[in-house]
Amino acid sequence: GESVGLHLPTLSVQEGDNSIINCAYSNSASDYFIWYKQESGKGPQFIIDIRSNMDKRQGQRVTVLLNKTVKHLSLQIAATQPGDSAVYFCAENSGGSNYKLTFGKGTLLTVNP
Amino acid sequence: KAGVTQTPRYLIKTRGQQVTLSCSPISGHRSVSWYQQTPGQGLQFLFEYFSETQRNKGNFPGRFSGRQFSNSRSEMNVSTLELGDSALYLCASRVQTSYNEQFFGPGTRLTVL
Numbered sequence: 001g002e003s004v005g006l007h008l009p010t011l012s013v014q015e016g017d018n019s020i021i022n023c024a025y026s027n028s029a030s031d032y033f034i035w036y037k038q039e040s041g042k043g044p045q046f047i048i049d050i051r052s053n054m055d056k057r058q059g060q061r062v063t064v065l066l067n068k069t070v071k072h073l074s075l076q077i078a079a080t081q082p083g084d085s086a087v088y089f090c091a092e093n094s095g096g097s098n099y100k101l102t103f104g105k106g107t108l109l110t111v112n113p
Numbered sequence: 114k115a116g117v118t119q120t121p122r123y124l125i126k127t128r129g130q131q132v133t134l135s136c137s138p139i140s141g142h143r144s145v146s147w148y149q150q151t152p153g154q155g156l157q158f159l160f161e162y163f164s165e166t167q168r169n170k171g172n173f174p175g176r177f178s179g180r181q182f183s184n185s186r187s188e189m190n191v192s193t194l195e196l197g198d199s200a201l202y203l204c205a206s207r208v209q210t211s212y213n214e215q216f217f218g219p220g221t222r223l224t225v226l
Binding site: 034036041042043044045046049089091095098099100101102103104105106 | 168169203219
């Protein structure tokens, strides 16, 4: 759900489980979506992206699903590891060729060993 | 290949002062974007520069400005600092302005007293 201030949505999983992080985006005209991972004290790190003409894209241990009908994006992480613990952000590009990203509030993923 | 570098990493200023932050993109990257990250508002887009021209701008007051040099290095300036400007300022670079991976620097932590 929505987060305000420091109250990020949180997801706590056991090591080895699969994780699913959800994101609702706002602009139906957005044509490109990205998931980022941010660890404490670091800048966001690119995980995976997807264009609006696709509904699924897979990477190494990660899958992004896009449902344009309900403006929903999800990130699935297989066999979650302690090193996956971080804040995860989705971002949508609403600027077309003038690449302008709008970020979600983020989800804090905690992986318990 | 060196990543995106930002200087300084930490900065403390007082209200009313101005500040200049610097970003060196990854070699060969011509697009540089700036973002502000706060607990309350999350990650917000400030502006993007490509070939020394501002291509896109977020919803920030005119106190926030930037520029890009011929070597793609970029600076952002905030004048007449307010307490609410305390944030992590992130710079990100890309090869060009089409849809490709954007790499973030570690950020500059600005505290306004």
